[in-house]
Amino acid sequence: MTSKEVAEPASGDSFEVEFAGSGVTVTVPPGVSIVDAAAEAGVEIETSCREGTCGTCESEVIEGVPEHRDSLLTPDEQAANDVMFPCVSRCLSGRLVIDR
């Protein structure tokens, strides 16, 4: 049996996040959370669990399509793309604008 290289899912790509409230845009590389990329750019997003389970980091989505990785939103809420949890969630559209 040969082991097959599994391609990184889209969520492994880097993407841009604009923090509308701060006027800051960052590139989020693979393996780095939006929260950490924000902190590096001086945008503090309050966190607690960092696992998508507590809701502390809930952020309004202004533009773009999040890849929801939280355990809080129902499928319908995820599909609405109104809010996201940037401690775990990523981006399917290459660019997100969130209210931070």
Ligand code: FES
């Ligand atoms: S810090 Fe808990 S959901 Fe993001």
